[in-house]
Amino acid sequence: MSELRVRAGGLYTTVQDTGRFGHYHMGMPPSGAMDTYSAVVANMLVGNPDGAGVLEGTYIGPTLEFTDDRVVAVTGADVPVTLNDEPVEPWTAIRVRSGDVLGFAMIRAGCRAYVAVSGGIDVPVYLGSRSTYTLTGIGGHEGRKLADDESLPLGAADGPGPGGAAVPEDLRPDLTGTAQLRTVVGLCSYRLTEGGLASFLGTDWKVTKDADRVGYRLRGGTLDFTEREQPFGAGSDPANVVDLGYPIGSIQVPGGDEPIVLLNDAVTGGGYATIGTVISVDRDRIAQTKTGDAVRFDSVDLDTALAARRDRRERIERVRSRIAR
Amino acid sequence: MTTEKIQLPPARYEYGGDEFVFVELDQAMSLEANFAGMAVTNALRQEVIDGVVDICPSNASYMVQIDPDRLDPRELVEELRRLESTVGTLPDDYVLKTRVVDVPVLFNDPWTHETLMRFRDRHQDPDATDLEYAARINGFDSVQGVVDAMTSAPWIVTMLGFVPGLPFCYQLVPRQRQIQVPKYVRPRTDTPERTFGFGGAFAVVYPVRGAGGYQMFGMAPAPVFDLSQSLPDFADDICFPKANDVLRYRAIDMAEFEATRSEVEKGTFRYRIREVEFEPATLLADPDAVNRELLEVLYR
Amino acid sequence: MTTIKAQMPGVFYRRPAPEKPVYVDDGESISEGQTIALIEVMKTFNEVKADASGTVAEFLVEDGDEVDVGQDIVRLGET
Known part of the structure; x- marks a missing residue:
């Protein structure tokens, strides 16, 4: 099974999708990506369904190592992204190979960055969703934020995809100002x-x-x-x-x-x-x-x-x- | 005994943004308000309307979560108004089918006592325990008096929420016999798991350890929330309580507490549950008679 | 001039607990990776680790101040 290595978990990185619905009446909130637009677009860039599992990083993003050919995209907060320490474009589909390492520098604006990987973060589905709800420790990766030096399962991707697709500037959110x-x-x-x-x-x-x-x-x-x-x-x-x-x-x-x-x-x-x-x-x-x-x-x-x-x-x-x- | 009937004001319909409709049946808590919410939400559930994501009854109000891409919130409000006018008050012959459950509680337990002593600076009465304070402000001579009042008549689950599986319970007695306590002056940062708490006119059991503002009276040996679903009562759901459940809080001693804990740990514990039906209208007219019947069914 | 910057926003603390001494004093030398302060955000206290070695010339933020991402918190002098 293919996996994504988490070299560093970052400050508060969780697996999320579009949310877990139908349980509000018993006190369980939907969870899911806080910035829906960025999460859905990240999935789109790598050829995933809109509701596939993504990573949501907060303030300090994770450091991730790939173990096979994938397409990856980073959206959300305005933050410099690197591949093997070289700058790469956010809001863009990037081809990666085994051993490549994705990293984040300090955020310039915004708060949460989304990482989508072709095939999706394939943690078990719990009550219809892969979203993490840390308060009771359910969903996502063992119901918690990511730690250093662990692995996440990836789903099968329909071929590695071409890479290169990018979201035009005017369709990226403006995160400046009040x-x-x-x-x-x-x-x-x-x-x-x-x-x-x-x-x-x-x-x-x-x-x-x-x-x-x-x-x-x-x-x-x-x-x-x-x-x-x-x-x-x-x-x-x-x-x-x-x-x-x-x-x-x-x-x-x-x-x-x-x-x-x-x-x-x-x-x-x-x-x-x-x-x-x-x-x-x-x-x-x-x-x-x-x-x-x-x-x-x-x-x-x-x-x-x-x-x-x-x-x-x-x-x-x-x-x-x-x-x- | 009989009681004065409470007249509800017209329901208030509010949009909670584009994804929620909130309906306030009354600003004050009453069984009448809760039963009115029950009537409408039960009817709505049976209609299975596309775009209704969740139906959340609460104490004297209810909330409907919708997908506005499939259902216009204004259309939903129209339907809710129609339901209010047709089924909005339970008919006198309405029969509520539910279950009555025995919920053991160790009052004055050492664990919540230890916790409440740590947070005396956040309490209205730092020199008394939460139970002593509740007894005094509700006019009881002793702690035993308030415990007797809470355990003599059963409660109905009027809302689930705050965190998963937390039941808000309202006692099936007339308003003048309800016990009321304020919440802590400032919320605590800690509450033990399974604490039997009390705030406003509501009794709760905390599903998990965490922050909390309700007075702490005791501890339940059995869980209301079981993520591992290892106990038989949790086979279908991680939360045990359901809206409309009737719970009887029963005072137990330390020996029974420990015996029940060991059953829970062995995975053999089962709540004492009986299927029951009663007429809310009869309950409002003669609560003591209906409560006697409910307890008789439970312990038969 | 070398500075150490806050990697996250929050409330800045120079001590591990109110009654404890500061992690480092002005004039002390520190090495890369060493914990020099805490930033509280999202209900957690996060260690601020030096990303360079040197001598602490001065702290640019007071204990208990709010800091923003990228804000200079320590100026380093010659090693």
Whole structure:
């Protein structure tokens, strides 16, 4: 069986695909690649199905050694990539041979790099997905992040592929500047005062060190809750509600000063008031913000959210047709 | 005894971005709100609509996860409104088919005691244990009083979540007999696996070790989550509890705790489970009578 | 001038624990691969290892400061 050698695991590298669905009702989040667009495009470049297993590296990428002829592509964060210590292009299909070593330098922008290898990272499928959910240690490679000096199984590739296909610049995400996160305000936003909501939308929030696959904690402003007699069963804090389900992308503000945006490994429910939800497409963008970066929330309606989703699908199809040529 | 019927406000429909629809049945917790959610989510599940990814009942609300490429969230809301108006309140003759389960708990156990002592600085009452505090603020003379109240009537699983397999349980008694406690002032960074916890009006069993904000009252010897699926009750699912399960928390002593632990470790433990059916309307009208029947079925 | 840069963003610490002494002091010589600090991010404390040998001329970041990727944290003098 063919394998990929992990010489160095990097800071926090996991196997992900497009996610594990249908288990939210029992408390299990979907996991999956945080930046869906980059993961799907990486697979496309190497000739894999969109949902094949890829590696998601965070801040410090892994060092990987190939043991046979493959095609590899790196997408996502803006980070210098090397093959045998020579620079190679990201967003491009690269042919590799046994003994070749793929490495990463320091990231310039963004947070998460995706590595797709032709044939896919072929870890066992658990509940319909190869995605890693580290909190309970399921899926991916032994339910955990990669360690140094180990191996991952690769699937069979339909021939090594030509290599050379590249994603045009205009179809690569722009990761510079303040991340604008389009947000459908609602859920329990009635808990905020008018001024609280204005402050939420008017603040440049900064990503704190507590920003991982479960959620991003932000800082930079204070939000006021309306006074009320707490309803039965909710608990005494003004930010408390009767425990309810949290959508992926939903924003809660425990304590009123540090909003948390829940992401792919979200806790699925709890007792804090949610005040809105980042639209699915812009989860790709927050996934590429790093500790210290600035984000803003822009209030949009459902039509805008659905249109953004259609746009992303069209962009993916444009990449597909450009690569096929 | 009879109780005053709680009238629910009109349901509130909200879009959780493009992939979720969130429906709040009431801001306050009540069995009526939970049963209304049960009625709609059960009906929705039977319709098997393309594009519905997951149906997540919760305490006094519910959530539906959708694939907006296949189903427009607005169409789903229209259907949910229709269901609300047709099945939105359980009819009086509605029969809930579920299971009633015996869940042993060692109250005042040494492990959660050790943990809670480490986090006294995050608690409302640093000089008392969590159970002593709960007894006092709920008007009981002793810890035994609050334990008796929690173990005398069964509970219904009104929501699963936070982490996989964590059951939120609401006791099948009228609101004025519900026990209520606040969460810790600041959440703990540690909670032992299988801790019997309590927050708001909800009892939980923590599936795995980790952070937590609920008061800690005791420990269950049997798991609610088994990743290895080695116990027979986990053959089909890594999580044991299901929404609508009726759980009876039963106080046990250290000898039974240790005996049950050894059964779990040998892989032979099985929960005591009985199939049961009851009418939620009858339960609301006369909880004590229905609870007596439920326990009789469980221990028959 | 040789500097050691942060490889990840987060909160910078010069000690392994609050009550412990600093990993290295100004003026001490360090060798490549040696742990000189911690950066806390994503709920983990990650060791910062020197990527060059030399003498610590000065730390450019205070204990407990936030650092960004690529930020200079130590200036090295002559070995």
